[in-house]
Amino acid sequence: MSEEILRDRDGRRIGTIETRADRIQIIRDANGRRLGEYDPRNNVTRDANGRRVGDGNLLAVFLR
Secondary structure, eight states, rough: OEEEEOOOOOSOOEEEEEEEEOOOOEEEEETOOOEEETTTTTTTEEEEEEEEEEOOOGGGGGGG
């Protein structure tokens, strides 16, 4: 498992993307709340409730 810290232009932490051993990527906000996930095997992004958001890696959309 690896974790990438996402920062804004001022260096403040705005979220993280965790990549699990099964390659699924999970995005969390600065408070650690799960916002969504991307499954590269199916090429599908889902929100925190498991609803399909779209095809491809759309994780950045959750950090508006």
